[in-house]
Amino acid sequence: MSFKCRVCDSVNMEPVIDLGIQPWCNDFLTPEQVGKEPSYPLNVVYCHQCTTAQLDYTVPKEVMFGDHTYLSGITKSLSDHFKKMAIEANDRFCENKDEKSVLDIGSNDGTQLQHYKKLGFDILGVESSVGTATIANERGLKTINAFYNLETAKEMGKKFDIINASGVFFHLEELHSVVKAVKFNLNEDGVLIVQFLYMKSIVENCAFDQIYHEHLLYYSLKTLKTLLNRHGLDIFDAYLAPIHGGSVMAFVSHTESNRPKTERYQAMVQEEEECDFNSIKTYKDFNRRIQAMKQENLAFLRSRKAEGKKIFGLGAPVKGNTMLNFFGVNTDLLDCLTEKNKLRDGLYSPGMHIPIVMEDEHLVHPDVYYVLAWNFKKEILKNNQNLIDQGIEFFFPVDPEEL
Ligand SMILES: [Zn+2]
Numbered sequence: 001m002s003f004k005c006r007v008c009d010s011v012n013m014e015p016v017i018d019l020g021i022q023p024w025c026n027d028f029l030t031p032e033q034v035g036k037e038p039s040y041p042l043n044v045v046y047c048h049q050c051t052t053a054q055l056d057y058t059v060p061k062e063v064m065f066g067d068h069t070y071l072s073g074i075t076k077s078l079s080d081h082f083k084k085m086a087i088e089a090n091d092r093f094c095e096n097k098d099e100k101s102v103l104d105i106g107s108n109d110g111t112q113l114q115h116y117k118k119l120g121f122d123i124l125g126v127e128s129s130v131g132t133a134t135i136a137n138e139r140g141l142k143t144i145n146a147f148y149n150l151e152t153a154k155e156m157g158k159k160f161d162i163i164n165a166s167g168v169f170f171h172l173e174e175l176h177s178v179v180k181a182v183k184f185n186l187n188e189d190g191v192l193i194v195q196f197l198y199m200k201s202i203v204e205n206c207a208f209d210q211i212y213h214e215h216l217l218y219y220s221l222k223t224l225k226t227l228l229n230r231h232g233l234d235i236f237d238a239y240l241a242p243i244h245g246g247s248v249m250a251f252v253s254h255t256e257s258n259r260p261k262t263e264r265y266q267a268m269v270q271e272e273e274e275c276d277f278n279s280i281k282t283y284k285d286f287n288r289r290i291q292a293m294k295q296e297n298l299a300f301l302r303s304r305k306a307e308g309k310k311i312f313g314l315g316a317p318v319k320g321n322t323m324l325n326f327f328g329v330n331t332d333l334l335d336c337l338t339e340k341n342k343l344r345d346g347l348y349s350p351g352m353h354i355p356i357v358m359e360d361e362h363l364v365h366p367d368v369y370y371v372l373a374w375n376f377k378k379e380i381l382k383n384n385q386n387l388i389d390q391g392i393e394f395f396f397p398v399d400p401e402e403l
Contacts, residue, residue: 003045003056006175006217007227010049013056016283017044017211017290023350024059025212025321030347037350042322044211044218044283051278052223053199059213077379079111081243082166085193086115089162093191094121103160103185105148105178106168108132110141117141121162126152149174153181161187166195167244169217169224179231183254192233192252196224200277201246205400208290208326209319209372210244221248221269222278228252237262244375246400294327297397301333301370304393310366313337314380314394315373316344316356323372323397325351334370338362368393374400 003013019042027037041057094100102116107125109132117123125143127133133145146152148168163186169178182192199218202210211218219227225235236259237251248268253259272278304311313320316337323329330352337349338359347356365387371380374396381394388394 005047005050005052006054007052007223008047008050010047012048013045014048014280015043016046016053016280017208017287019043019211019322019326022322022325024063025350026214026318027350028316028344028347028356029350029353034348034353040213042211042213046280046283048280050223050226052226053218053283055213055216058216077376078243081241082112083115085249086112086119089191089193090119094161097161101160102162102164104164106165107136107143110136110139110143112164112166113141114139148181149177150181150184153184156185158185159187159190160185161190163190163192165192169194169196169219176231179227179233183231183233186254188254189257190253194224194250194252195247196250197244198240198246198248200272201240203282203286205246205398206289206293207398207400209323209398212319212322214318220272220278221250222272224250229255232256235265236260238265238268297327300395301329304368305333309368310335311368311370312366313354314369314371315339316349317373320372321349321351324349324354330354335366337372365392368395371396374398
């Protein structure tokens with residue numbers, strides 16, 4: 001196999017999870033586009049050299065990030081999380097600074113920047129989607145419409161006290177250029193805050209729907225550290241946050257700044273070592289559990305259908321398409337997907353072509369909701385208690401205990 005590791009350049013790679021040929025999962029379709037969407041391989045490979053799990057195929061970034069329909073302002077729990085993060089960054093790293101600045105990479109509609117702005121930060125966002133960057137600028141949240149890389153960083157020509165990268169480090173085609181850019185843009189005593197889906201949580205929860213073309217890399221603390229160390233950056237603190245069903249917040253500084261490593265970070269690293277998480281065995285076991293989950297989910301949906309029940313998908317998250325397409329769950333099983341994001345109104349899911357309807361517009365509830373937006377379990381159960389009391393079933397294909 002000639003594919004080179006995205007982190008360490010090794011060619012010693014082994015395929016571990018094959019999710020088949022899938023359309024790009026963020027490409028929700030208009031009626032005219034149905035059936036014409038292109039598809040790409042979705043395989044996870046493991047690097048025997050640095051142990052990073054990653055996709056071996058890259059959908060071109062212009063296809064992936066030109067016009068995405070994900071708006072981070074949409075859910076309350078995400079916005080609350082962003083607010084908490086801005087306050088934490090301010091209190092821990094900028095309290096005594098008269099002037100403080102933040103750069104948000106992949107800043108989306110500016111939800112995160114807005115919280116920093118309220119705390120008195122000089123703010124700047126970089127967002128690759130034209131539509132989303134425009135929304136942010138209209139809200140008065142200064143945003144450059146570009147792909148963030150070393151070139152963009154040099155054009156800015158500026159250093160920041162805080163650089164925020166929420167959920168971007170795994171969908172960067174120009175990975176090394178981006179890390180070099182951070183090195184360039186980070187103040188001497190600055191802190192990079194990386195939020196990433198923690199592969200250990202993904203594996204523990206069997207949340208394989210987090211595997212999709214946008215996510216090129218699946219990090220543990222060990223593998224993220226390997227990447228950062230190559231460019232003179234190092235992790236000094238980390239903890240697990242419940243957002244997106246299990247994310248790590250990692251705090252990173254220049255290696256030469258020698259910040260002391262926190263106990264909780266060292267404990268997490270030790271835990272990875274003790275359970276031998278970064279071994280190929282982890283991924284082979286994970287693959288077996290994904291196959292079993294497919295059989296169990298199909299059996300559940302088919303049995304409810306056989307009882308004459310009506311089933312809707314709850315939510316049309318991007319990740320849901322990985323699951324629907326891999327399981328082969330189409331309109332024979334799900335009548336529609338109910339969704340809040342108005343940008344997806346009237347569109348169809350890529351691959352399975354399930355129609356999307358707005359949550360507040362469909363009047364008759366089904367007998368069963370198959371919850372694709374499982375990471376908002378708490379919010380969903382709370383908002384739908386009256387339906388649960390009426391006997392409507394909410395099935396969570398991924399059901400992490402801590403959510
Ligand atoms: Zn590697």
